[in-house]
Amino acid sequence: MNTERTVHILGAGFAGLQAARAVLHKDRSAGVTIVSAVPYATMLPALPDILTRRVPPGAIIRDLKEIFSRYGERVSVVVAEITEIDLEQRTLRDTLHTEYPWQTLIIATGSTPEYYGFSQTKNLQQLDTMENAEALRQEFHHRDGTAVLVVGGGYTGLEVAAGLRVGEEKHPPITVVDVADHILPFLPERRRQAILRYLVAMDITVRSGVALQEYDGTTAILSDGSKIENVLVCWAAGMRGTRTEIRGTVGKTRDHRLHVASDLTLPGYPQVFVAGDAAALERDGQVLRRAVNFAFYSGRHAGRNVVRLWRGRARKPFRPVDLGWVIPLGRKSLGTVFGVLPVGGRLGLRLHYLMCGFRHFGVTQTLQFYWTALRLRRRVD
Numbered sequence: 305m306n307t308e309r310t311v312h313i314l315g316a317g318f319a320g321l322q323a324a325r326a327v328l329h330k331d332r333s334a335g336v337t338i339v340s341a342v343p344y345a346t347m348l349p350a351l352p353d354i355l356t357r358r359v360p361p362g363a364i365i366r367d368l369k370e371i372f373s374r375y376g377e378r379v380s381v382v383v384a385e386i387t388e389i390d391l392e393q394r395t396l397r398d399t400l401h402t403e404y405p406w407q408t409l410i411i412a413t414g415s416t417p418e419y420y421g422f423s424q425t426k427n428l429q430q431l432d433t434m435e436n437a438e439a440l441r442q443e444f445h446h447r448d449g450t451a452v453l454v455v456g457g458g459y460t461g462l463e464v465a466a467g468l469r470v471g472e473e474k475h476p477p478i479t480v481v482d483v484a485d486h487i488l489p490f491l492p493e494r495r496r497q498a499i500l501r502y503l504v505a506m507d508i509t510v511r512s513g514v515a516l517q518e519y520d521g522t523t524a525i526l527s528d529g530s531k532i533e534n535v536l537v538c539w540a541a542g543m544r545g546t547r548t549e550i551r552g553t554v555g556k557t558r559d560h561r562l563h564v565a566s567d568l569t570l571p572g573y574p575q576v577f578v579a580g581d582a583a584a585l586e587r588d589g590q591v592l593r594r595a596v597n598f599a600f601y602s603g604r605h606a607g608r609n610v611v612r613l614w615r616g617r618a619r620k621p622f623r624p625v626d627l628g629w630v631i632p633l634g635r636k637s638l639g640t641v642f643g644v645l646p647v648g649g650r651l652g653l654r655l656h657y658l659m660c661g662f663r664h665f666g667v668t669q670t671l672q673f674y675w676t677a678l679r680l681r682r683r684v685d
C-alpha cells in the first residue's frame with residue numbers, strides 16, 4: 305500500500321464508506337484504512353425494522369471486508385473503538401491503548417445518544433445501533449406484562465413506539481413523553497394533529513411537557529410525579545456528536561458536532577476532514593439536520609478533496625442539496641420531499657424502503673429493500 309497516499313477513515317457509516325469509495329476511485333494508487341467500532345456497516349434508518357421485522361435483520365447490515373473485497377490490499381479494515389484523536393501527533397488511540405498513526409484523516413463518527421444529564425442510563429434501551437435495537441427487541445419479548453415508555457417525541461421515539469405496535473403481537477401500554485410542549489415542533493399544526501390522531505388510533509399515549517426523572521430498570525418516575533411500574537424505557541431523547549476525546553483545537557456546536565471549513569477540513573488542520581453527522585454541515589448559515597443524504601454526499605466530497613489535497617489542487621467547497629426526508633411510522637409515514645411536497649401513508653413508506661435500498665452497501669441488501677417496498681401493498685394495513 306502507498307503510505308504517502310493512505311487516508312485513515314474513522315467510522316464506517318454512510319459518510320465513511322462514501323469517502324473511502326471516492327478516494328479509491330479518484331486515485332488508483334491510494335490506500336484506505338477504515339477504523340470502525342463494529343465489523344459491519346449498518347443501514348441505520350432501517351433499525352425500526354428490527355421491531356417490525358418487515359426486512360430481515362441480515363439485510364440491515366453488511367460486513368465491511370465484504371464491501372471492500374474487490375479492492376484487495378488497497379483497503380484495510382481495523383475493528384477498534386477509538387477513544388482519542390490526537391490532531392497534533394497525528395495518531396488515533398483505541399480502548400486497548402493501541403496507537404494508529406495517520407497522515408490524512410477523515411472523521412466520520414456519526415452521532416451518539418445525548419442524555420442531558422440523566423445519569424441512570426444503565427437500564428435504558430435504545431435504537432441507535434444494530435446491537436441495541438436487537439437488545440431492545442429481546443428485552444421486550446423477555447419481560448412479561450411490561451409497559452413501554454419512550455422518552456423523546458422526535459422521529460426516533462415515534463418510530464420505536466409505532467414499530468413496537470405494528471411489529472409485535474403483544475399489546476402493552478405504550479407511552480411517549482417529551483419535555484417540550486409539542487412533539488415534532490417543526491411540523492405545521494395540521495400535520496402534527498394528524499400524527500397525534502394516528503398515534504391515538506394505535507393506542508399510543510403521548511404526554512408533552514414531561515421528562516423522565518428516575519428509572520431503576522423496573523419503575524419510572526416522571527417529572528409530574530407520576531410513576532409507571534414494570535416498564536421498559538427506551539431513550540430516544542436526542543443525539544450529539546462524538547464522545548471521543550480530541551486533542552487539538554476544534555470548535556463544536558452545542559450538540560458537539562465539529563465546525564468545519566467549507567471544504568470540510570477542520571480549521572487549522574488541512575490534513576483532517578470531517579463528514580456526515582460528526583460535522584456541523586451548514587447551508588445558508590444554518591446547521592443541517594442529521595440525515596443519510598448529507599452524510600453520503602459530504603463523505604464523497606471529503607474523499608474527493610483528500611485526493612485534491614494530495615495532488616496539490618484547490619479543494620472545493622461542499623454545497624449540500626436537501627432532497628427531503630421520510631420517516632416510517634408503523635403502517636404510515638411522514639415526510640417532505642424537495643423541501644415542499646408533503647408525503648405520507650403507504651407512498652411515503654414505499655419511498656423510505658426504496659431510499660434504504662438505493663443507499664445500501666450491497667446488491668443483495670438493496671434488492672431485499674426494493675422487494676419490501678414492492679410488497680407493501682399486501683403487507684401494510
Ligand SMILES: Cc1cc2nc3c(=O)[nH]c(=O)nc-3n(C[C@H](O)[C@H](O)[C@H](O)COP(=O)(O)OP(=O)(O)OC[C@H]3O[C@@H](n4cnc5c(N)ncnc54)[C@H](O)[C@@H]3O)c2cc1C
Pocket residue numbers: 314315316317318319320339340341342345346348349350351352384385386387412413414415431432433460546548579580581582594595596597599600629630631632
Ligand atoms: C433509528 C434511526 C433512524 C434514522 N432514520 C433516518 C431516516 O429515515 N432518514 C435519514 O436521512 N436519516 C435517518 N437517520 C439518521 C442517519 O442514519 C444518520 O444521519 C447517518 O447514519 C449519518 O451517517 P454517518 O456516516 O455520519 O454516521 P453513522 O452512519 O452513524 O456511522 C458512524 C460510524 O462510526 C463508527 N464510530 C463512531 N465512533 C467511533 C469510534 N470512536 N471508534 C470507531 N468507530 C466509531 C460507528 O460504529 C458507525 O459505524 C436515522 C438514525 C437512526 C439512529
